[in-house]
Amino acid sequence: MRLILFLSLLCLGFRPVFAQDSIEQKMDWLAKTKSASNFFVHFDKNVYTNNEIVYFTGYLIKEGKRKVNNHQLMSVCLIRDLDSTIIIQDKFVMGKGLSFGSITLPDSILTGNYHFIAYTDQVINGTPSAIFNQPITIKTNIDPAFKASLKVLDDTNEISKNHQVLLAVTTKDNRFLPKPIQINYKYGNLSKKTKTDPSGQLLISLPEQSNLTDPSLYVKLKNDKDSSYLNLTLPLKQNKASVKFYPEGGNLVLGLSSNIGWEVKDQQKMPVAVKAFLYENNEVIDTVETSSYGIGKFLLLPKRESIYSIKLIHSGLADSIYYLPKAIEKGFVLNLKSAIVKDTLSLSIKSTGTKNLNFLLHNFRQIFSSIPFDMETNRRMIKIPLDEVPKGLMTLTILDSLNRPLAERMFFAHYSNEEKIITSTDKQIYNQREKVNLKLKLNSDTISIVSIACIQDNRLETKKINDIESYTYLTSELNALPVVLKGTPYKDVNYLEQVLLVKGWRKYTWQDLQATTANDTIYKKDSLQMLGSITKSKKELIKPVTIGAFGDNKIRLINTSDKGKFNFNVDDLILEQGKKSLLFINDKNKFDYKFQINDQFLKMDEKLSRSLVFDNPVLPSTIVNNAELVLKGNEKAIRLKEVVIKGRKDNGIGYRGASGSNACGDYVCRYNILNCRNHPGDPENTQPVAGRSYMTNGISMIYQECRAGLGVDENFLKFNGIHQPKEFYFSDYKDPQEPAFFSTIYWNYGMVLSNKKETELSFYTSDITGKFRIIVQGVTNKDVIYDEHFLEVKTNK
Template sequence: MMRFLLLFFLFGIKVTTGISQENFANKMDWLAKAKPTSNLFVHFDKNVYSNNETVYFTGYLIKEAKVPISYHSVMAVALIRNIDSTIVLEDKFLMENGFSFGNINIPDSILTGSYHFLVYTDKLINGLPEAVFHQSITIKTNIDPAFKASMKIAAEKPYESKSHKVLISVTSKDNRFLPKPTNIIYRYGNVTKKAKTDASGQFLMTLPLVGDLIDPNVYVKLKYEKDSSFLSLAIPQLKSKADVKFYPEGGNLISGLPCIIGWEVKDQQKMPLALNAYLYKNSQVIDTIETSTYGMGKFMLVPEAGVNYSVKLVHSNLMDSTYALKKAIDKGLTINIQNAVVNDTLNVYVRSIGISKLNILVHNFKEEFLNIPFDMDGRLKLLKIPLTDIPKGLTTLTILDSLYRPLAERMFFAHHNTKEKLEIESDKKIYSQREKVSIKLKLNTINENAVVSIACVQANRLELKKTNDIESYVYLKNELLDLPVNGTGSLYKDKIYLEQILLIKGWRRYTWQDLLSVKLTDTTLTMDSLKISGFIARNDRKKLTKPLTVGLYGSGITTSVVTNEEGLFKLNNADVIVEEGEKMYAFLTAEEMLLHTIKINNPYTTLSKKLVKILPNIEAILPSTLINNSEMVLNAKEKPIRLKEVIITRQNDKPNAWNANKCGDYVCFNKILNCRNHSGDGRNTAPIVGKQYLTVKGLRTYRDCNDKNLNGFYTINGIHTEKEFYISDYKDPIEPAFFSTIYWNYGLVVNGEKEAEISFYTSDITGKFRIVIQGITNKDVIYGENFFEVKANLQ
């Protein structure tokens, strides 16, 4: 870290890794090219879903890196189950000019729990996607579990027995004993074991007392016949040592110079701790300090030479509570920025002892914005730095000596403005069920245009801890790592939170070590693109004697591609684009299909499996309280009543139980194909090949549903176009309308010249609803939100 280099220099140890002024700009240019960073953001309609729901999303490729934005042509989306990193679903969607619109259907049979979406584009740098995005979600169910399961800690005093006793109980839905035992797989720490319940449906789990456990939860998978459930429980931990770090502003404590010291406290699970502490000077208490709910705080200190300073935490669950600060050094400088979240001007106080010849550098490790020499002709100087030519976002102020070695550093946010750019006005604040909602949208700036996506969803389907907004992601999350959870939602708009982060977290994507070590040869990167490919194999295992022509069919269009002499072929993206709900097939002539087999290679599946291992979703490990499998079932007021004849009793991936075909397609009694108003309705029927049905895009002729080779036709998982959101007025009072997403739109253009107006209808769900609008303007990113309430109709 940079602070480590500072200590070397200021203690008098010779440092020979300075950068000459002539080479400084080259170094930054090389670093920018060696570590290009794009900025992919995906707006999902919500982050809590249930089985049989549709996930709607819009991808925005905001910042160009090595590959021009217009070259990215595919956005791949994979749904990953967190507990075992299983890829549950995956699909690909067309991306044009940095925009991608799509949807994925959550299967009826999916297990409840924590998941995340892994999203990336088709352009690779050194074998990895240039643009990657993660979105954490929770999946609940509207189906009552096939059996009841619960878990609780049985032993009241685990420390006396040196183990934890956890009791698992399983019964039928009507609280009777199950005729067969339930299979159990449980994981705690690094140990995974299998077990079965006894005749009374119980199993007593014995877990050893383990110290320094990163994840405090025990995870249990229960399987009875073909039905499964997950449970998890936080196990009480032994007293552990906290992770405490101190961050003197600028880098070091200098004897006799006042310094603001940021400090951070986390527990064993890397979760922030809010606590009080005593600041000691040698063995005497001189102050009481504290951390916020984010686990961060700050205090002022004027250190004295030769004095030991330490902090003692006041917290009953921590075993070792005293932590020492680094000793002050005799010569150096400190910087103090009282407000690091600024708009147009940065005020910096510089204090120095023994150093006068300095260089002021303002940069972002990729581009130099200001580089001027500076003489300290006194002990204290106030610098006023205009930010006119500095772009919006995280920026670093570094003070260097005459040999361009760093002495002090501080990060700030330039041109931060929380003024709302988007006006969102609803015609009412309270609506009835199935009532029309009218929303007016307008930018506050005249000369800007915006392209936005809009979601109106049930408010409890947006968990704050899993919420991503485009402003916070682009300017903070994509640049800084390991940010504390913010309970207010938007990190960008929380100035108090931002000030703490800028004092403590520092710059994480780039470091001085990166800058010192980068070479011109590091800028040579290998670029590639993902392409679907395949090959033809003879059934008699002999080599092909000539190239063959492979036919391609999808969305009513037939094209072809010719193999090489070995039977290999690659498919252009344009050849495999199909409409939402359509299939793509590869085939040979009638004569050739008897002698050959087509094998399709989907590189996206292979890459997704690789990325799950090397680019894990970074999410704080929270103590879990899922001790009853009914907790992941939606509230009765948020789901329709299922008739007995359509109750799903089998948990598998085939949706035939609700009268769909093997592709999941169905027709409601109103002759609408895949009508979301009647998903799971017992009156649904499977569509008939060749027959026309009504869709949101008008009449459509249904083609065959194949997921395997059928008479020489082989399925290709093609690139899909977007699905239109179906807006209903719910005129039929008998039909239930329990939709948590009541409006979704994408690619809507908004400007400051004229109001845009949208309208939709509330559903049968009552309570608070949230409108979220995100997108990009011709100058910046944009985010806005509004709320309204739906009340039950008077009978």
């Protein structure tokens, strides 16, 4: 803990003295300095494929420096991890802390690791005050044009310590390619361009590099117009471990036994389950171990003149001896009976020092309780009621009579693992295209707003899962947490006990507290906007003009300012997601006018893509191939080879083009469904015709005329503006010829639940078989809420 550093400064003569009022004042300053909104976005899953629709709901759970109603827009952009390229971006309306939307992924998107970055329009000192990132994986539904694999060879040269990796490339039917293909590969600071041999193989020799934070080999293969990408995380030969010790309370004290938490990670910050010998001087006194989370605990009674160390029993880890911190002469040792408590905190204190103490219950932003205490004896058992303490992570700090911190421990107050919502289905196993009846009932709170997703279970990678409970109470407060092997972090009490033993408060320290002044609370606040302007003959206007906007079935008129300025954040310019707008001016001299857009969100996207660091722990492997990021055959429809059909009228059915959509973004699939989510970008799509009937969400509707494509000339400005959510497409899939390979078979947002009655919903399974997961999460009038339920889909008999 950083408290150890602080106490070591005390031993060197550094004596900060806090009056009680000054601590409260400084915590208030620190809270204003560090204050940030708690913003969570529920994405329907975290594994997607090209042309797939991503559904999401944003929840502003806790306001920071800006009030909830100040947040009016949510921006969502997708960033590729490999090179920080921004792939797609969109903006959505936010109201009362809620925002809903969806994004269709490009057909050409490359497979690999990405991050969705979501943030609101409120900015503090140049950075969004509410920001959330969601790691995702992109797979493809297109079989690669050729097979490629990387394999680490067993006969690695131990003398040179080089990695020997074999790249092998063949045709789809395992034959030799007609000619060698081009290869570009990168490993650490090594980059090289080469070719395979005539048999399609290449032996790559990679010199071992020290302090390598990313041990992955990245390979790009190009065969004429076809490309493929591979990356293989190589095992490090003598991986250097990171071992840290956390005496409970902050210090080892001579003559007092205490629990010591310890944590082991490898060079890539992955937890390591390991056994070790505990030494006193040169003698083994115990055998200790860490869990699968890389966290362990052991009891130690420090003796004078003794040196304590740990020697790891692990052949793959170098520098295997690590020394514990030196025990101090006098001090306090505290032990919590449990760090996960409901209404009362129970602890024991052992002391060889100060008698007059002060117990401070706080979260480094606010003091909830200050309790004077006299030790009287060297050992005391204490119970502290938590009536004044809110739910969440709290810190108990023991101060001396001069308000100097002596010991500290984090705990979770008012923890409850009771089910806040009961989720059930009419049965557990379903056939393909069978109706699912879902029932939801609140168990305690009077009202809740939730989003609901039913997705194919293998479209959720464990290490990339976020849930609103764990994020609100743990992830947003602590550093990166170990990946929970099963379930969610919040609901695993054993996991929480381990984490809180070694994870001190990472955002706030006593050093920060002491250094904070009133000047640190001064900040600059701003709002990101999407602004437009119009000039005439390259000059600023001197009087307002009226501009027109269309992108759906309506034409809207907007008045500019005297100087031709206007704001896109108005109801007249907000469209359904997926639609694009056109601006025009109806004037006899219209060609003298020119539109300009200043989209401040795009500039923020660029800034965040360069500044954010994504922590992606990786596991070493010995073989990988380019089919691993391809969906299985039973998860995708037969994909027609894409063709480009030049524009023509098609017997009055509609114009058919490469994308099939009109200027409003609408299209009709081969099964007469308007904007069918199973066929975006399908070459068989046609443009809808005004006056004709099409199916949408199981209902027949008459399509109105799209005016966005009428009379477009060079003084029209087409832009991707601000959007309302697009409704999820529901179908009973009665047409047996219509493919239904949906991994998200249900999505709903803004659903209001009440404990007074049960909410009943229904949807249909798709053609995909296997395990599906229903996730319900959102906010209540008192708390956040999360639940999940599983069902299985079997092949029809």
